[in-house]
Amino acid sequence: MLKVMITRIKGTQDISYEDIGYWHYVEEAIRNISHNYAFTEIRTPIFEATELFQRSVGESTDVVQKEMYTFEDKGGRSITLRPEGTASVARAFIENSFVNLGSPIKLFYNGPMFRYEKPQAGRLRQFHQFGAEILGSESPLADFEIIEMAYSFLKELRLNKAKLFINSVGCPKCREDYKTALKKYYSDKLPEMCSDCQRRYETNVLRLLDCKVDRERVAGAPSILDYLDVDCRSHFEELQWYLDKAGIQYEVDQFMVRGLDYYSRTAFEVRSSSLGSQDQLVGGGRYDGLIEYIGGKSCPAVGFAIGLERIIMLLKSENSKAGIPRGPEVAVLTFGREESVKGFDYARRLRKAGVSTYVDVMERNMRNKMKHAARIGAKISLIIGKEEIERDIVTVRVMSDGSQFQVDSDYMVDYVVDKLRDIT
Numbered sequence: 304m305l306k307v308m309i310t311r312i313k314g315t316q317d318i319s320y321e322d323i324g325y326w327h328y329v330e331e332a333i334r335n336i337s338h339n340y341a342f343t344e345i346r347t348p349i350f351e352a353t354e355l356f357q358r359s360v361g362e363s364t365d366v367v368q369k370e371m372y373t374f375e376d377k378g379g380r381s382i383t384l385r386p387e388g389t390a391s392v393a394r395a396f397i398e399n400s401f402v403n404l405g406s407p408i409k410l411f412y413n414g415p416m417f418r419y420e421k422p423q424a425g426r427l428r429q430f431h432q433f434g435a436e437i438l439g440s441e442s443p444l445a446d447f448e449i450i451e452m453a454y455s456f457l458k459e460l461r462l463n464k465a466k467l468f469i470n471s472v473g474c475p476k477c478r479e480d481y482k483t484a485l486k487k488y489y490s491d492k493l494p495e496m497c498s499d500c501q502r503r504y505e506t507n508v509l510r511l512l513d514c515k516v517d518r519e520r521v522a523g524a525p526s527i528l529d530y531l532d533v534d535c536r537s538h539f540e541e542l543q544w545y546l547d548k549a550g551i552q553y554e555v556d557q558f559m560v561r562g563l564d565y566y567s568r569t570a571f572e573v574r575s576s577s578l579g580s581q582d583q584l585v586g587g588g589r590y591d592g593l594i595e596y597i598g599g600k601s602c603p604a605v606g607f608a609i610g611l612e613r614i615i616m617l618l619k620s621e622n623s624k625a626g627i628p629r630g631p632e633v634a635v636l637t638f639g640r641e642e643s644v645k646g647f648d649y650a651r652r653l654r655k656a657g658v659s660t661y662v663d664v665m666e667r668n669m670r671n672k673m674k675h676a677a678r679i680g681a682k683i684s685l686i687i688g689k690e691e692i693e694r695d696i697v698t699v700r701v702m703s704d705g706s707q708f709q710v711d712s713d714y715m716v717d718y719v720v721d722k723l724r725d726i727t
C-alpha cells in the first residue's frame with residue numbers, strides 16, 4: 304500500500320503537550336474574569352450564513368473581500384466559517400429576543416475563528432478569540448467597563464507592557480463630512496496608491512486609513528476628531544474621564560478606524576511591541592448601528608475580542624511558568640496479572656479521593672516503567688510486584704528523591720494524600 308503523509312492545513316495548529324498548559328491557564332483566566340464581571344457565556348455556531356458577515360463586517364473590508372472561508376453546502380446555501388464573533392452575537396441577540404431579558408445584556412465567548420490570511424508568527428488561519436459584548440447601553444459607562452475588563456484580564460495574566468489606544472470614529476452623521484474631507488485629501492494621491500485603495504476610495508474611503516500598503520500617507524490626513532458632532536465628542540470625552548479616574552493609561556490614535564465596518568464612536572486596540580509585526584492583542588469598540596442593520600430593533604452595543612494565540616506568545620516570551628503542563632500526581636506501576644488487578648483497584652481508590660492517577664498499561668520491566676513515570680512528571684509511583692501482593696502492601700516511591708516506603712494496603716490512600724501534601 305502506498306504510504307501517504309497527511310499534514311495539517313497551513314495556518315492551523317495542533318495544540319498539545321508543549322502548549323496545552325498555557326491554554327488551560329488562559330481558559331481558566333477567561334472563565335474567572337467573565338464570572339467576576341458577571342458576563343454570561345454564549346456559544347454560537349462556528350459557521351453562519353455568508354450574508355451575516357458581508358453585512359456586518361462590511362463588503363469593503365479585507366476580512367470580507369479576501370479572508371473568508373466561504374463554501375456552498377449541499378443545499379446550495381452560501382456558508383462562511385466565522386471570521387469573528389461580534390456578528391454572530393448580534394444575530395443571536397436578535398434571533399433569541401435577548402432584548403426581552405432586560406438591558407443591558409452582557410455576554411462573553413471563547414472559540415475558534417477563521418481568516419484566510421498569510422500565516423506568520425501570531426497570525427493564523429484558525430485562531431481563537433475571547434470576546435465580551437455589552438448590548439443595550441449607549442452610555443460611555445459601557446465602553447469603560449468593556450475596556451476595563453480587557454485591561455484587568457491582561458493584568459491578571461501579568462501582561463502589563465501592552466498599550467491601550469483609543470479613538471472615536473463618530474456616528475454615521477458626523478462621518479459623512481469626514482469622508483468628504485478624506486476624499487479631498489486623497490484625490491490627488493490616488494493614482495500612486497495600491498489597487499485596493501483605489502477601489503476603496505469609492506466604496507469606503509475610511510478603509511484607506513488602515514491600508515497595510517499605503518501607510519505613510521496617513522500622517523497628513525484630516526483627523527476624524529475634528530469632525531465629531533457634539534454628542535459624539537462628549538461621549539468620547541466621558542469615556543476618557545472614566546479611564547483617567549481609573550488610572551488606565553491610554554493614547555488617542557486619531558487615525559485608528561479598525562478593520563471592520565460596523566464601528567461607531569469608540570474604537571480601541573491594545574498593542575504590544577513584544578508581538579512583532581502582528582502587534583494587536585485586543586480589538587474592540589462600539590457598534591450602535593449593527594443590530595438594526597442586520598434586522599433587529601435599534602440597539603447600541605460595545606465589545607472587545609482578544610486573540611489567544613497572541614496572549615500565549617506573550618506569556619511564553621515573558622518566561623511565564625503558566626504553561627508547565629501538570630503531570631499526574633501518582634503513577635501506578637504493576638508487573639503481572641494479579642498485580643495489575645490490584646493496581647487498577649488502587650487507582651480507583653486514589654481517583655475517588657481526587658488524586659490524578661496514571662496507570663501504566665504497557666507490559667514492560669519495572670526499570671522502564673519507572674523511567675516512563677519520571678518522564679510524564681508523576682510525583683509519586685506506586686509499585687506493585689509479587690512481594691507487595693504476598694504481604695498485602697504497596698511500595699510508595701517519591702520520584703523527586705527516590706525515597707521508598709512500604710505501606711499497608713488499607714492505609715495506602717491516606718498515606719499517599721499526606722505524602723503529596725508534604726512534597727508539593
Ligand code: HAM
Pocket residue numbers: 386387388389390418420425426427428430431432434435436562563583584585586587588589605606607608609610611612613
Ligand atoms: P479584530 O481586531 O479583528 O476584532 O480581532 C481581535 C483580535 O483577534 C486581534 O487583536 C488579534 O489578537 C486576534 N486576531 C485577529 N486575526 C487574527 C489572526 N489571523 N491570527 C491570530 N489572531 C488574530 C474583532 O474580531 C472584533 N469582533 C472585536 C470586537 C468585539 N469588536 C466589538 N466587539
